[in-house]
Amino acid sequence: MRAPGFWQVGGWQAVVLAPLGWVYARSTARRVARQGWKAPVPVICVGNLNAGGVGKTPTVVxxxxxxxxxxxxxxxxxxxxxxxxxxxxxxxxHRADQVGDEPLLISAFCPVYVGADRAATAQMAAAEGAEVIVMDDGFQNPLVVKDFSIVVVDAAxxxxxxxxxPAGPLREPVPVGLARADLVLAIGAGEVATSVPLVRGRVEPLPMGMPWTGARVIAFAGIGNPGKFFATLRAEGADILREVALDDHQPLTEALMKRLELEAMARGAQLVTTEKDAVRLPPSFRGQVMTLVVRLKIEDWAQIDAGFDRLGL
Known part of the structure; x- marks a missing residue:
């Protein structure tokens, strides 16, 4: 589902829904107040206050x-x-439909553990030798005590x-959430109001040998903000014949991929998608779809490194 426009600019809908937003905020406050399990190793949480995609997965990587x-x-x-x-x-x-696309992607870099009970999942990770645990999302989940919390926000x-x-995009009021955060990581350009230290970063494509300049492509993405992927691909010089914005985590069925394949063949175009979507591709299509690989570049690691030092890392 796409975020409604009034989540960003306000409007009568936001005013009408404001009482439900207050109920949601109180529910979140009651949940986060619960006592969590203290892991025997440091736990670093990468979370957000906004619903939807803000760049947590590149941050975790x-x-x-x-x-x-x-x-x-x-x-x-x-x-x-x-x-x-x-x-x-x-x-x-595993397959993405078993463990999720983000864990599958991150597992190329380090051991990844998946579970509905975050405390039990953290216990398994620690028992199998982890010296530090990075929690992907879960800033509002109280089951595990966080030793260092980074709130990620799309600066734009x-x-x-x-x-x-439902009156806006927030899972909890900004002052309440930032009171538990150690720093805010703002990705991209834009001013961000924060009461805690601010770190800036940007997502950049990796040079993979693909000459995107002038390439005729049909781009599809099922991520939190497909527009950012399309903009990045266009900035690399690609000629995007059609942008296919799918729902976040939407299954890439054989039928869907066959339709995209036939369209690409008819228009002389190359199919291209994101890393997160690529792990959900049916096996028969993995050799036919190009992937735009991106990484997060932190402008200054000093604040984050200081947090690591404080935890003895």
Whole structure:
């Protein structure tokens, strides 16, 4: 589902729905107040205040690579949204419909554990030798105590209209959420109001040998904000004949992919998608679809490194 326009600019709909937003905020406050399990190793949480995609997965990958460069055995835990397994289970030899697309993508970098019970999932990761756990999402989940919390925000969107779901995009009021955060990571350009230290980053394509300039493509994406993918691909010089914006985590069925394949053949175009979508492709299409690979570039690691140092990492 796409976020309604009034989530960003406000309007009469936001005013009418505001009482439901207050109820949602109170429910979140009661949930996060519960006592969680304290892991025997540091837990770093990558979360957000906004619903939808803001760049958490690239952030997790960047943190994992940074921790690995510091010689730490790192593991990621995830709810495994979109997967059928309740876990806890270590990702390996699974499909996206079993463990979720994001855990499958991240498992190329480090051990990833998926489970509905985050405490049990963290216990498994620690028992199997993790020296530090990165929690993918779960900032509002109280089951595991966080030692260092990073709130990720799309700088172009900020905190939207400042209201909670369904009146706005927020899972909880900004002051309440930031009171539990150690820093805010703003991805992209734009001003972000924050009461905690601010770190900036940007998502950049990796040079993979594909000459995107002038390439005729049909681009499809089932991520939180498909428009960012299309904009990045266009900035690389691709000639996008059609943008296919799918729902976040939408299954890439044989029928859907066959329709896209036939359209690409008829128009002399190449199919291209995101890394997260690529892991959901049916096996028969994986050799036919190009992937735009991106990584998060942190402008200054000092604040994050200081947090790692504080945790003995």
């Amino acid at each position: 960047a943190l994992v690579e940074r921790l690995l460069s510091r010689g730490r055995r790192v593991a990621v835990i995830s709810r495994g949204y979109g997967g059928s397994l309740t876990g806890p289970v270590r990702v390996g030899g 969107l900020g905190w939207g209209n400042g209201r909670c779901i």
